[in-house]
Amino acid sequence: MSILKSVISLGASVLMPIIFFIVGLLFRVKIGKAFEAALLVGVGFTGLNMVIDLLLNNLGPATNAMVKRFGVHLTVLDTGWANASQIGWSSALMPLAVFTFLLVNVLLFVVKFTKTMDIDIFNYWIFLVVGTVMYVASGSFVIAFVIMLLLFILMLKVADWTAPTIQKQFGMSGLSFPHLTNSPWVLLALLVNGIVDHIPGLNRVKLSPKQINKRFGVLGEPLVIGFILGILIGALAGFSAPKVMDLAVKVSASMLLLPKMVDILMEGLKIIRGAVEKVLKSKYPDREIFIGMDVALMAGDPSVMATGLLLIPITLLLAVILPGNRVLPMVDLSSIIFILPMMAAYLKKDLLRMLIAGTIMMVFILYIGTDVAGFYTAAAHMTGATVPTGTSQIISMNSAVTNPLGWLAIKVSQLLGNAF
Known part of the structure; x- marks a missing residue:
């Protein structure tokens, strides 16, 4: 666990270039070109993280001030995805899970069960935090691990199924997104x-960023x-x-800079992906191949960012008016943009449809968070993750624990634990 944590602690900006450099050499890319591609990936991730930090560090105080100003007093504190990541990476499931996920992914790719090779190991924490909560709910390491592995396999297939639509809408050829926090909301997008x-009437409204820009000129620019x-x-x-002006300029800067950082990262990805595809196509000429990546690559899209920002006050209002809700939205308010990307692809980046789906999504998240907060808090205590002093229960809105599939997995594990 110590070695794995040391590797993970390098962060995407360091580890991803190393991975892509090694992959490039393995797939016959010249050393100079592989080094260039790896650096582009590293620079892209560094820039992406810098802009995301700029956005979250400025939205954080604004959302906290909004909570205090609205006088929201609820008993389950949203401590954010970073806290959820701490639970996942500190779990007893972690060492076995990391190696098993990598091995299973390779085997399933070789036997043509999946087209996706998921190299987004940093987001394994999303599976691990659900697994840890299942461990608490069921009292069984085996039950939690088996269901968690089944979720991972399911996400590889979902990544295959959703890749064509996402690639078309976001222009990300060759990529897929086996993301447990995002994927279940695709069904909601289809329903909406x-x-x-x-x-009638509503079905004719079109509010994509391009259409807004075409209709309103400069007022429709992402900036x-x-x-x-x-x-x-x-x-x-x-x-x-x-x-207010300072915050407005920094949000505006984030809207402009995030897509540019993704473009830099994609330059490096294209070099390596092209080499991988060339070699694999020679061995598997009839196969489509996807590289599994993080949905953060899509979070900078103007439709995603605009909807995420609008959902901040809407979520606070929902927290106040929904009967039975106990979740106090806090840290993850500013990172709602990371839950939306896969839905956005199926809603064709239409702001009205995204806002409708996003609002319904937040209702689910608040109620599910209320229901599983006890198990989640116990998982935090079990793994030594941070639980703020004076807080009785915690949750993360931006984690798979608070989506319908994660909730179902937790409930099934609880039933199986009680049965056996």
Whole structure:
């Protein structure tokens, strides 16, 4: 566990270039070209993380101020995805899971069960945190591990099924996204599409960023949309005029810079992916091959960012008015953008449909979070993860624990644990 944690602690900006450099050499890329591709990936991840930190570090104080200003008092504190990651990587399941996931993925690829080679090992924590909560719920290491492995295999297939649509909508050829936090919400996107398509008048409304830009000119530019949304959030937080303007400019900067960082990263990915595809196609000429990556690559899309920012005040309002909800949205308010990307692809980046689906999604997240908070808090105590002093229960809104599939897995593990 110590060795694995040391490797993981290098972070994506260091470890991913190393992985891509080695993969490049293995697939006959010249050493200079492999080094260039690896550096582009490293620079892309570094830039991506810098812009995400800029956004989250500025949205964090605004969302906290908004919570205090609205006077929201609930008993389950949202401590954020970083805390969930701490639970996952500190779990007793971790050492066996990491090696098993890698081995199973390779075997399933070789036998043509999946087209996806998932190299996004940093997000294994998403499976691990669900596995740890299942361990608490069932009292059984074996039950938790088996269900967690089945979830991983299922996500590889879902990544295969969703890849064509995502690639088309986001222009990310050759990539797929075996992401347990995002994938289950695709079904919600399909449901919302089906309902909206049958509502006269509403089914003719088109609000993609391109259409807004075409209709409103400069006011539809991502740069300006980010600025306007920054002003809205700053005003709701009760900031002074200078602080509102500062937040607006930084949100605007994030809207502009995130896609540019992804473009740099994609340059490196294309070099390695091209070499991998060339070699594998010679051995498997009839096979499609996807590289599994993090949905953060899509989070910088203007439709995703705009919807995520609008959902911040909507989520706070839902937390107040939903009967029976105990979750206090806090840390993950600013990272809602990372739950939306796969839905966005199926909603064709239409802001109205994304806002409808996103609002329904947050209702599910709040109620599921309320239901599983006891198990989640116990998992945090078991793994030594941070539980703020004076807090009775915690949850992470931006984790697979709070989506319907994660909830179902936890409930099934609980039933099996009680049965055996």
